[in-house]
Amino acid sequence: MAKTGPTLTRRGLGAMLAVGLLAGGLAGCGNSDTGGDSDTGGDSKKLVLGFSQVGAESGWRTANTNSIKEAATAAGYDLKFDDAQGKQENQIKAIRNFIQQKVDVIAFSPVVESGWDTVLKEAKDAKIPVILTDRAVDSADKTLYKTFIGSDFVKEGKLAGEWLVKEKQSATGPVNIVELQGTTGAAPANDRKKGFAEAIAANPNLKIVASQSGDFTRAGGKQVMEQFLRANPKIDVLFAHNDDMGLGALEAITAAGKVPGKDITIITVDAVKDGMQALADGKFNFIAECSPLLGPQLMDLAKKVKAGETVPTRVETEETTFTQEQAKAALPNRKY
Secondary structure, eight states, rough: OOHHHHHHHHHHHHHHHHHHHHHHHHTSSSSSTTTOGGGGGGSSSSOOEEEEEOOSSHHHHHHHHHHHHHHHHHHTTTEEEETTTTTTHHHHHHHHHHHHHHOOOOEEESSSSSOHHHHHHHHHTTOOOEEEEEEEEEEEEEGGGGGEEEEEEHHHHHHHHHHHHTTTTTSOOEEEEEEEEOOOTTTTHHHHHHHHHHHHHTTTTTTEEEEEETTTHHHHHHHHHHHHHOOSSSOOOEEEHHHHHHHHHHHHHTTOOBBBTTBBEEEEEEOOOHHHHHHHTSSSOEEEOOOOOOOOHHHHHHHHHHTTTTOOOOEEOOOOOOOHHHHHHHGGGGGO
């Protein structure tokens, strides 16, 4: 794993780049009050971006929404924002509304991976480019969208599993793991589960004894962890697909008379402030980062696809991992 010093240096550079995109106009110029937009060759027409968000199920999602809204304002774009409230049918309706409104670019973070071909074909027929953010779709037709921007969820799961393999390398007996999965059918849930399982296969002592969706929410994490604790008298490790479910699980673990971080090793994904604080306090043991600050990169990609420029089919965010000491060092400057 990365040491604290280099990790902070990469994060510092990432923060400076993000500021540069916002302040330097690389994602567009002007602001929402000026009416000017360099993307349109100097005329007064703003780039119109339709964005459908999954919902507001976690601290990560809230930070992601804020990043997109702030970056759109800084770029001078007309952002038409929709909250799908965790329902695919709402998202499909929103995309069709964007098509009807003839926006310049559509971007969305898919609630689930499957079932998008029909509406994406409608966008393609309307000649409106589509950008996937944070989550992918499983469509075989890759021409239905221009690019994906987000994290490598399989890698996040692997990083979590690899840390656990190293942490438990001296174990001579079974290490019982329970897994709090994200929303059923969602790309991060599918991929983090896959990556984690692949990594822990290196040690046959590591066994997942229970795995269930907590729907990426604190309430879901608490409820499912309560069930895990009742059904499994010996739990050594919790792997939660995001911080919020892990934070909910803390309540259940404490109520059961166990000490989180000691009696049960806790690994999560995201690295939002509340999760990082739990790690710094020793209640969590390890976090694989998943950055929500995609706004500036999304605005830059929207400008390019609207102009007909060729863009990479996949744009990944640069992320790291955190131990307790690294979390303590990073928290004072944490932006989300």
